[in-house]
Amino acid sequence: MRQSDRSPWWVVVGALLGLTVGNGPVMQFTFGVFVKPLTEAFETDRGTVSGALLIGLVATGIATPVIGRLVDRHGTRRVALPAIVLFALCMMAIGWVAQSPLSLMLAYGVCGVVAAGQTPLPYSKAIAMTFDRHRGLALGVATAGVGLGTMLMPMLAQKLISVWGWRGAYIGLGVVTLLVAWPAMRWMVSAPHAVQGRASHKAMPAQAGLSRGEAMRTGAFWLLAVSFFAVALAASGVVAHIVPIMTDRGVSPAQATSAISAAGLALIVGRLAAGWLLDRLHGPLVALVFFSLPLIGIGMLLFSTSPALGVPAAVLVGLGLGAEVDLIAFLQSRYLGLKAFGELYGYLFAIFMLGSGLGPFLMGQSFRLQQSYDPALWLLSGGLVLACLAMMRMGPYAFGGIPATEPMAEDPAPSERASEAAPTTRAA
Numbered sequence: 001m002r003q004s005d006r007s008p009w010w011v012v013v014g015a016l017l018g019l020t021v022g023n024g025p026v027m028q029f030t031f032g033v034f035v036k037p038l039t040e041a042f043e044t045d046r047g048t049v050s051g052a053l054l055i056g057l058v059a060t061g062i063a064t065p066v067i068g069r070l071v072d073r074h075g076t077r078r079v080a081l082p083a084i085v086l087f088a089l090c091m092m093a094i095g096w097v098a099q100s101p102l103s104l105m106l107a108y109g110v111c112g113v114v115a116a117g118q119t120p121l122p123y124s125k126a127i128a129m130t131f132d133r134h135r136g137l138a139l140g141v142a143t144a145g146v147g148l149g150t151m152l153m154p155m156l157a158q159k160l161i162s163v164w165g166w167r168g169a170y171i172g173l174g175v176v177t178l179l180v181a182w183p184a185m186r187w188m189v190s191a192p193h194a195v196q197g198r199a200s201h202k203a204m205p206a207q208a209g210l211s212r213g214e215a216m217r218t219g220a221f222w223l224l225a226v227s228f229f230a231v232a233l234a235a236s237g238v239v240a241h242i243v244p245i246m247t248d249r250g251v252s253p254a255q256a257t258s259a260i261s262a263a264g265l266a267l268i269v270g271r272l273a274a275g276w277l278l279d280r281l282h283g284p285l286v287a288l289v290f291f292s293l294p295l296i297g298i299g300m301l302l303f304s305t306s307p308a309l310g311v312p313a314a315v316l317v318g319l320g321l322g323a324e325v326d327l328i329a330f331l332q333s334r335y336l337g338l339k340a341f342g343e344l345y346g347y348l349f350a351i352f353m354l355g356s357g358l359g360p361f362l363m364g365q366s367f368r369l370q371q372s373y374d375p376a377l378w379l380l381s382g383g384l385v386l387a388c389l390a391m392m393r394m395g396p397y398a399f400g401g402i403p404a405t406e407p408m409a410e411d412p413a414p415s416e417r418a419s420e421a422a423p424t425t426r427a428a
Contacts, residue, residue: 008130014188015123015142018084021177023060023115025149025264026091027108028053028236028356030157030173032243032260036253037166042101046244049101050364052108053240057357059112060119061350067116068125068346076122080185083117088178090114095170118181120146121349124329125342126189133279136330140275143325147267147318150239154260158253208399209337215344220335220394227287227390228328228348229355230383235294235321237359237380238301239263239314245301245373246310262311263318270322275330283331284394290323291391295384302377320384328352337399 019025031053038049070079090111098104123142131138153173160169215221238245239260246256270290277286297316300309328348336344359380366376 009138010188011126011130012138012142014184015127016145016148017184018118018181018189019120019123019143019145020149020152021118021180022120022146022149023087023112023118024146024356025153026087026118026173026177027056027111027115029150029239029260029264030153031360032240033154033157033161033257034166034169035241035244036247037161038098038104041166042104044101045364045368046241047361047364047368049104050240050360052101052105054357054361055105056108056112056115057236057353059109060115061353061357063113063116064119064121064350064353065343065346067119068121068342068344068349070342071122071125072340072342076126076189077185080117080122080189081182083114084181084185085178086114087111087118088174088181090174091177092171092174095167095174098167098170116346118177119349119353120325120329121342121345122185123189124325124345128329128333128338128341135333136278136326137275139326139329140271140273140278143275143329144268144271144322146325147264147269147271147322149264150267150318151261151264154257154264158257209333209339209341210344212340212343212347215336215340216347218336220398221344221348223390223393224328224331224335224348225351227291227387228324228352230387230390231291231294231320231324232352232355233359233362234298234380234384235317235324235359236356237363237376238294238298238317239321240360241363241367241373242310242314242317244367246307249305249307249310251307251310256310259311259314263314263321266315266318267322270319271326274323274326278326278330283327283334283397284391287323287327287331287391288388290320290327291384291387292320293317294320295381295388298377298381298384302374302381324352331394334397334399335394 035046035049038052039046042049067079067083090107094104094107094111097107120143124139127138127142128135156176157169157173160172164172209215210218242259242263243253243256246259247253274286274290294317297313297320300313300316329345332345332348333341362376362379363373366373
């Protein structure tokens with residue numbers, strides 16, 4: 001079968017596979033499993049160890065807009081394939097070079113830079129360029145890979161630690177990343193294909209939307225930025241420390257790891273549900289519902305010390321985090337358009353990653369200074385309230401909902417892109 005005759009849904013399948021071993025599942029959400037082994041190995045505290053993840057995620061955030069600009073200019077595959085290889089090698093290198101807290105932080109910093117190419121950015125760009133009327137569902141299915149990875153990668157890391165130690169676990173994670181993500185990107189995500197006769201799959205012209213400067217002068221951009229930062233801060237902070245939270249309450253490490261796996265399953269459900277709802281309801285309303293769920297989960301941790309509530313709390317947090325990556329791509333495309341999708345997604349994802357790194361760091365510092373996670377949990381709750389208020393201020397869509405009249409390849413070169421289209425207020 002010719003590539004041009006392939007269903008556009010193969011892009012979604014490839015993205016799902018690639019994101020299963022994306023930067024989140026591999027570098028971020030396995031970190032809770034490594035916290036205690038690293039603390040013991042380097043004879044330090046959890047706050048210091050958590051600083052490594054903060055540095056790595058901030059580095060990813062800084063590098064993501066650059067990756068987005070490169071993807072807009074050169075296409076998905078030319079940027080993502082080398083980045084996947086470098087990210088996998090850097091994950092392996094953590095197991096070799098980390099000899100102290102400082103070297104651990106440096107290793108995570110380097111890994112974070114190259115991880116920018118294995119974020120949802122290139123996968124979301126491919127899907128946004130392929131789908132319009134079913135964009136929400138397509139994004140939901142694809143980014144469910146992050147939830148699948150969040151469910152599987154911590155269990156894999158825990159198993160590798162039990163067999164080969166934490167150094168061998170880092171090497172194993174890198175190998176798995178390379179074997180899964182590179183083939184998916186090379187043969188599924190980036191392959192051009194036509195969508196003729198599939199009006200529900202046709203995307204808006206690539207130039208319909210705002211430039212970077214125009215977008216950053218809108219209130220919509222900053223409302224989205226504040227919301228994504230606050231939710232990432234809360235959800236990532238809780239997920240990164242849910243294992244030590246539960247083990248402090250008397251749960252075994254193996255049982256505590258199941259909370260991360262439960263959060264991963266919730267990520268899958270959250271992304272599929274959010275994707276389906278985004279094609280049917282106004283996006284900010286969907287966001288408001290999913291941003292409220294982590295608030296309930298954190299409340300369960302604050303107002304009860306029962307070990308039995310750890311998994312339900314992780315599930316509620318995972319549902320909120322699961323919807324967020326869908327929402328970044330979907331709401332950006334509807335309020336800011338596709339003209340500078342890669343670069344603008346890079347900036348919003350950088351803000352998301354800053355929150356993702358700062359949340360675990362704040363949780364670690366709270367425990368170091370107060371021997372309790374409660375002060376940080378109260379702060380994270382306030383951020384979630386702010387995110388909900390921001391979504392309530394979003395207005396009608398500026399772009400989207402009208403299928404293109406001509407077929408479009410997934411990732412056209414700049415010279416092949418369609419001419420600029422006028423914005424519309426019609427929802428998808």
